Amino acid sequence: MTDMLNEHLKKLEPYRERICAGILPHFIGGAPDPGSSGLTFENLTPVDNSKLCDVARGTAAEIGRAAEAAEAAFSDWRKASGKARKQILHKIADLIVARREEIALLECLDTGQAIRFMKAAADRSAVNYRYFADRAPEAADGLALPSDEHMNYTTRQPIGPVGVITPWNTPFMLSTWKIAPALAAGCTVVHKPAEWSPLTATILAEIGQEAGLPPGAHNLVHGLGEDAGVALTVHEAIRAVAFVGESATGSKIMAQGAPTLKRVHFELGGKNPAIVFDDADLDRALDAAVFMIYSLNGERCTSSSRLLVQRSIHDAFVEKLAARVRNIRVGHPLDPETEVGPLIHPVHFDKVMGYMDVAKADGATVAVGGTRNAFSGDGNFVSATLFTGARTDMRIAQEEIFGPVLTVIPFDDEEEAVRIGNDVRYGLAGYLWTGDVGRAHRVAQALDAGMIWVNSQNVRHLPSPFGGTKASGIGRDGGDYSFDFYMETKNICIALGDHRIPKLGA
DSSP states (O other), X not given: OOHHHHHHHHHHHHHHHHHTSSEEOEEETTEEEXXXXXXXXXXXXXXXXXXXXXXXXXXXXXXXXXXXXXXXXXXXXXXXXHHHHHHHHHXXXXXXXXXXXXXXXXXXXXXXXXXXXXXXXXXXXXXXXXXXXXXXXXXXXXXXXXXXXXXXXXXXXXXXXXXEEOOSSSHHHHHHHHHHXXXXXXXXXXXXXXXXXXXXXXXXXXXXXXXXXXXXXXXXXXXXXXXXXXXXXXXXXXXXXXXXXXXXXXXXXHHHHGGGTOEEEEEOOOOOEXXXXXXXXXXXXXXXXXXXXXXXXXXXXXXXXXXXXXXXXXXXXXXXXXXXXXTOOBOOTTSXXXXXXXXXXXXXXXXXXHHHHHHHHHTOEEEEOOSBOXXXXXXXXXXXXXXXXXXXXXXXXXXXXXXXXXXXXXXXXXXXXXHHHHOSSEXXXXXXXOSOHHHHHHHHHHSOSSEEEESSOOOOOTTSXXXXXXXXXXXXXXXXXXXXXXXXXXXXXXXXXXXXXXXXXX
């Protein structure tokens, strides 16, 4: 072990003892809540699959009480001024910064993500709150739409209590990305985090209460999707559901919310292409291609899991790529030298490992990796893996593997690159590397995806829209796009004078 790893392990222990002492509770109506069912589920660390704690397993009863608390809090929170909401959200950001070490260390232990990324994710979470805090005073702003005889103007109003269902990859940051704009808009929240990574959701609920959120503005119910998740999506008091996760689950949530006409926002799966043309800056393209699949253990929806390389440079580029992949450090997530940590759960580990045989059966080459990593036989460690010799019709080129696994596909020309890029059911993101500005615009517009980065890795700009097409989602996050989801737009029309009114029966 490195000295820094030992230091992180020592710092982690008191945080672990506090958060994992006893049964991890819900947080309902401004206070920890053990639940009424007495049911629990185990939470494991992917480092060695040992038990971290037992977690209260929410049912329809806990969701019901949380929804009622959110509904009761909504009447006052919606009336709070934008300035008041701004102050509280900034206080939440301050407290996130104060507890950033605790958040990052627990997130590593709970998810297997490397500390080098989780420190940045904790900081980014505070930035999310600050951005939407500053937007809160103008959340209700609308448009003036005058006509000859009337003045129309619009305003926005919070939709009501909302359900937020978040995933197990970088769970704290992704929770803030959903909850911060909901609170800034004047909505109240019932949050159900993923059962595989529940620890830091408790910290976020505690921080909100300490910052001055009214009791019931931010509620937390742990549980399984088939219990707590379903109960949340069907509850009549919940007006909208924001969900990040698998496409199949999004489809189920849409059906479950249909009888109560719930608004839905989905950020779902991806099988995103990174297209490298022969006129690109190949060194930068290589850096970005490696970063966008092997960072965060490959467990991110925007990862560039398909690498399309123009045939004229394919062999030389792949040779350099393979050398980089062989050097990727797999190890303990709290070691600062680690680049890829263990996958979140044994079930997910088995899924990812299953694609090694799929690749071989379909005729692809496992150029690098393809095995359980030797770092630890008790944890969910997968070697950084590179598939070459692939075709677009192979399962490894069509299905979301969601691990440190990259599939390389050659192409001949621009037309073929676009065809292969679009030849999946997903449409979340795309990455394009070229020195030709005309080609950059042509290909970016031709790719059927919600977000395209040209000559860049994924760099988020908070006011810009984030979301996908096809099976990758519905709706957009970011700036006003978030407020469009969490708020209703109302039009008010006022007559400017004595305009003509048609007479009937006069």
